[in-house]
Amino acid sequence: MLFEQYAGKFMTACRRYAKDEMEAEDILQEGFIRIFNNIQQFKFEGSFEGWMRRIVVNVALKSLQKKKIQISEIKENTANTPSLEPYAFNHLGEEDLLKIIHQLPDGYRIVFNLAVIEGYSHEEIAKMLNIQASTSRSQLVKARKMLQQQILEMQKIAV
Amino acid sequence: MTDKLFDNFIRDSLNNYSSPVPKGLWEKIIDDKDQKPKFFWWKYNAGWILALSFIVIVSSIYVAINYHLNNTIIENKSTHNSSTQPLSTTTKSESEIHNKSNTTAQLPNIAEITDKQVHTLSNTSDTENFSFSKNKRFIAKLEKRAANQSKINTPKNIFNSQQLLNNSTDELPIDDLFSLTSKKYSPENIISFTNNNIYRKNNLHWPPLNLKNILGIGSNDCPSVNGNPKSDIYVEVYISPDYSGKSLYGNGLSAAYLQKKDSTEKMSVGFSAGVRLSKTIGDHFIIKAGFQYAQINERFAERKINQTQTTTVIISRTLVRPQGDTTINDTTSVTQIGYRTIKNMNYYKNVEIPISVGYEFGKPDDKWKFAVNGGAILNIASWFNGYTIDTAMNIISANSKGVNGFYKTAVGLSLFGSVSIIRNISEKMDVFAEPYFRYGLNNTTSSAGFSQKFNTIGIQLGVRMKLRNGRHHL
Structure with a gap:
């Protein structure tokens, strides 16, 4: 069944965008309703999962826009972040990653999700979020830096 | 580690990761799906529906007007069939015409309109200038044509002759009567002129675009059978x-x-x-x-998010002791932060x-x-x-x-x-x-x-x- 097969994966996507579990659940619910209502519009061009995922992501973005999330620059305290070594990821599970992504500021988190995980270009993100492409780029750079810092912190604690 | 490797690691880790799905979500989806607005079709097809409605309304009005016009023609046809009957039998001599007084002519035929013209002239100071000899041929031609029309008796001819007879505005100017035999006012041209005015395209299916006729409020309308005006x-x-x-x-x-x-x-x-x-x-x-x-x-x-609600709770406990039970009441408060939904x-x-x-x-x-x-x-x-x-x-x-x-x-x-x-x-x-x-x-x-x-x-x-x-x- 469609729901059973994809609900878990899409729940992960919703959790990446939402502020909390309840909101993620709402997004997933609305996403599946839209999928079922518009399933006849799928033209068998490209992956079906990709098509469904786009719907869920759009619902998530719409939900975030309703909350009037401002994507603004945040002043960085640390100038340089030490480079991560590959072994730094050894102890990191998916839940840990979700947790540190979740700790990102809204703008960073959304741009990071769209660019890195969904694979949208900065121009596409700019259109979707009604921001400049340059803003999207800078948000991604900062999000990445902040995530790496978080991973290093977690690594220190683990050691 | 490069940014690309870092991104790939995150993507690979999370793209296929499956999170636990809350229980009962499927039931909620089914419920919500069934409760979708009934008019969702309107949202997606509004343009088509509007266009279709417009076409239907315009077509209906067009059909309605055509239907009414055709009915008007049918009514006219029946009128002409009865009124043209005396046309072929009515002939008047020149003297009769000449001696006719100013009384109103009774017969609705060509002779009548000729009489009318003649007597219009006779009441003017220009009467002496009028030459019957000139009009004699015209009258004869009109009568002949009317007779021919009644013989042919086609709907078009009947309609044409009747329109000519009934059309009071077709009275010719006095000055022009002297040139009645000229080509300009030859009977053919007069009838043709009249017909062209009646039928813009000489087409039987398009009677005069008279708004009163179309709306059915023409002055020739008879009252209803019960004598009231023709409207409900x-x-x-x-x-x-x-x-x-x-x-x-x-x-x-x-x-x-x-x-x-x-x-x-x-x-x-x-x-x-x-x-x-x-x-x-x-x-x-x-x-x-x-x-x-x-x-x-x-x-x-x-x-509304971040709504705070504080509830005071009184906890009552009973301590069982040999010297007697003691009841202790304790008051505490619980603060909940959640959201509040406003519906109206x-x-x-x-x-x-x-x-x-x-x-x-x-x-x-x-x-x-x-x-x-x-x-x-x-x-x-x-x-x-x-x-x-x-x-x-x-x-x-x-x-x-x-x-x-x-x-x-x-x-x-x-x-x-x-x-x-x-x-x-x-x-x-x-x-x-x-x-x-x-x-x-x-x-x-x-x-x-x-x-x-x-x-x-x-x-x-x-x-x-x-x-x-x-x-x-x-």
């Missing part, structure tokens, strides 16, 4: 369940605000009720005007004047009748009660008086089209059902930074009582 007057009382669609357009405000407003306000079923007078014009046209009250309902629901029904209330023109198919005494109608609805008063979102995204309680400049107190004009199905149930009473579509031309907002319009579909159900019976009732 009805009073109609109706009520209609309505569903309105709302269009929101930004006018300086952010898309986020419009989305927020759109998501918090969902249209619901409203209603309208009214009373109107209708009067028939001719056998088929009908005009209506009246008053109606229309109410558009809208569900408002918004979740918003009302847009309107008092309006609907004015329409319709065309009714069928005979006045038919049990079933159908009509197409079109017209305008003039909003004379409008007010709002309910909640809305202000530009700072706060929930506000609004009404027309409280929030100046948010909603108009008189919206303006709407256009509407409808199709009526009428069932006669007694001599004086009909019931009707009238599905209609209403298109709002004006905004309901004045200076709120956004434009809001309503389009409505509904079906008016009502009764109409006949106040005056004037049409042909068989």
Whole structure:
């Protein structure tokens, strides 16, 4: 069944965008309703999962826009972040990653999700979020830096 | 580690990771899916529906007018068949014509019109200049032609000759009578000229575009069989369940605000009720005007986050001890942070004047009748009660008086089209059902930074009582 097969994966996507579990659940619910209502519009061009995922992501973005999330620059305290070594990821599970992504500021988190995980270009993100492409780029750079810092912190604690 | 490796690691880790799905989510989805708005088809097909409605209404009006015109021709034909009978038998000598006094001619034939011309002349000072010898041939030709026409007796000829006879404006100017034999006013040209005026394209299917004739209020109309004027007057009382669609357009405000407003306000079923007078014009046209009250309902629901609620709890415990039980009451408070959902029904209330023109198919005494109608609805008063979102995204309680400049107190004009199905149930009473579509031309907002319009579909159900019976009732 469609729901059973994809609900878990899409729940992960919703959790990446939402502020909390309840909101993620709402997004997933609305996403599946839209999928079922518009399933006849799928033209068998490209992956079906990709098509469904786009719907869920759009619902998530719409939900975030309703909350009037401002994507603004945040002043960085640390100038340089030490480079991560590959072994730094050894102890990191998916839940840990979700947790540190979740700790990102809204703008960073959304741009990071769209660019890195969904694979949208900065121009596409700019259109979707009604921001400049340059803003999207800078948000991604900062999000990445902040995530790496978080991973290093977690690594220190683990050691 | 490069950024690309870092990104790949995150993507690979999370792209296929499956999180636990909350229990009962599938049931919620099924429930919600079943409760989707019934008019979702309108959202996606509004353009097609509007275009189709327009085509249907325009076609109906075209067919109705054609139908009426053809009926007019059929009536004319029957009139001519009876009146042209004496045409072939009526001949008058020159002396008879000459000696005829100023009395009104009785026979509706060519000789009559000639008499008329002659006597018009005889009453003028230019009589002496008139030469019968010149007109003799003209009269003879006219008579001959009339006779030929009656022999041929085709509908076209009958119609032409009758139009010539009846057309009082075809009296020739006195000065021009001297040149009656000239080519300009030869009988052929006169008839041709008359016919061309009657039929713009010399086409039997297109009689004169006389508005009075089309509407059936020509001066030649006979009164109805019961002696009353040829029109019925009805009073109609109706009520209609309505569903309105709302269009929101930004006018300086952010898309986020419009989305927020759109998501918090969902249209619901409203209603309208009214009373109107209708009067028939001719056998088929009908005009209506009246008053109606229309109410558009809208569900408002918004979740307020970070709402704090403190509850005081009294805990009562009993300690069992050898010297006696002791009851201890302890008071504590629990603070919960959550969200609060505000739900309300918003009302847009309107008092309006609907004015329409319709065309009714069928005979006045038919049990079933159908009509197409079109017209305008003039909003004379409008007010709002309910909640809305202000530009700072706060929930506000609004009404027309409280929030100046948010909603108009008189919206303006709407256009509407409808199709009526009428069932006669007694001599004086009909019931009707009238599905209609209403298109709002004006905004309901004045200076709120956004434009809001309503389009409505509904079906008016009502009764109409006949106040005056004037049409042909068989």
